[in-house]
Amino acid sequence: MNLRxxxxxxxxxxTRRAILVLVAAQSMTAGTIASNFDTSRPTVSKHLQILTExxxxxxxxxxxxxxxxxxxxxxKEVADFIEPFRKMWDDRFNKLETVMKKYKTKK
Amino acid sequence: MERKTExxxxxxxxxxxxTREFDLPLELLFKAYVEPEIVEQxxxxxxxxxxxxxxxxxxxETSDPQGNVVxxxxxxxxxxxxxxxxxxxxxxxxxxxxxQLEFLEFEKLTDETSKxxxxxxxxxxxxxxxxxxxxxxxxxxxxHNRLQETVSKLR
Numbered sequence: 001m002n003l004r005x006x007x008x009x010x011x012x013x014x015t016r017r018a019i020l021v022l023v024a025a026q027s028m029t030a031g032t033i034a035s036n037f038d039t040s041r042p043t044v045s046k047h048l049q050i051l052t053e054x055x056x057x058x059x060x061x062x063x064x065x066x067x068x069x070x071x072x073x074x075x076k077e078v079a080d081f082i083e084p085f086r087k088m089w090d091d092r093f094n095k096l097e098t099v100m101k102k103y104k105t106k107k
Numbered sequence: 108m109e110r111k112t113e114x115x116x117x118x119x120x121x122x123x124x125x126t127r128e129f130d131l132p133l134e135l136l137f138k139a140y141v142e143p144e145i146v147e148q149x150x151x152x153x154x155x156x157x158x159x160x161x162x163x164x165x166x167x168e169t170s171d172p173q174g175n176v177v178x179x180x181x182x183x184x185x186x187x188x189x190x191x192x193x194x195x196x197x198x199x200x201x202x203x204x205x206x207q208l209e210f211l212e213f214e215k216l217t218d219e220t221s222k223x224x225x226x227x228x229x230x231x232x233x234x235x236x237x238x239x240x241x242x243x244x245x246x247x248x249x250x251h252n253r254l255q256e257t258v259s260k261l262r
Contacts, residue, residue: 011240082114084242090112093127093223096149100135103145 010054015039016047020056020070027060027069116239121232123239125225133215136223137190140211152178160187165195182206197227204238205230 010016015037022028022036034044048068051057055074060067116123129136139145143154155166161184169178179200186194191213198206210226229235 082116082239085239086112086114088242089114089125089127092149093112093129095151096136096139097129097131099145099148100129100131100139103138104131104135 010051010056013047015044016051019044019047019051023057023068024070027067029065029067033068114239116235119232121230121235122226122228123235125227126222128216128220128222130219131221132219133190133213133221136221137213140193152180158184159193160184163187182209205234 011020018037019033022033030045030048031041033048034041037044048057052059052068055071057068058071060069111129112125112127114123114125131139139149141157141159143157146152146157147154150167152167152169155168157163157165163184164182165184166181167179168176171177181198181200182196184193184195186192193209193211195209195211196206197209198204207230208228210224210228212224212226214222214224216222227235229238
């Protein structure tokens, strides 16, 4: 499985982000989740499948029902998704600063 | 270490802002964007072309130790005011990412400190989000690869 592509896609889609927000409030069955959206039930199922495959959602059997709940550990990584981007720029600018400080003393 | 770089990306917008304060006089900060050999040092890429003027352009290229080109980008310089601002486009070659528009504003804070404001405009909010997720996704991918390595060693 191409993990990078999957998680990447999972959080890029607005419906899937909405599903994550819904399930964050409380665990739900696929039917309850689907009733919150105008999209068809199979479409929602597909979204749930993708979210489960990349471990953003977990399934819990409760009698005959399957409940979906957030995988909090994974979500923590997603919530911080801007941080690596910020870090990348921070590292780059730190380097700029170091390079220019050396340049200054050379002069 | 103190956090100096700030990212501001409002939900649903197709732009983002990056701001950073430097312990450098304004002139030195600006020079870091203008002198090709300095750009090469902090960007870690080869500068093939850098024309700092209106209607000018630039090209960057990065190769791996074997000499294969792993990253190339180019853009056009639309506006250039010394020690003040650079307006340019930026496009990564051979990627699905569309060209983006960048407004760089350089500001003097004190004689020894300065500030850079970057506004980047993307073709769509989705493209912006995808681009911001790249380092995240790459980090996750690396973590996954390391995990796989560890697991396969255990076998």
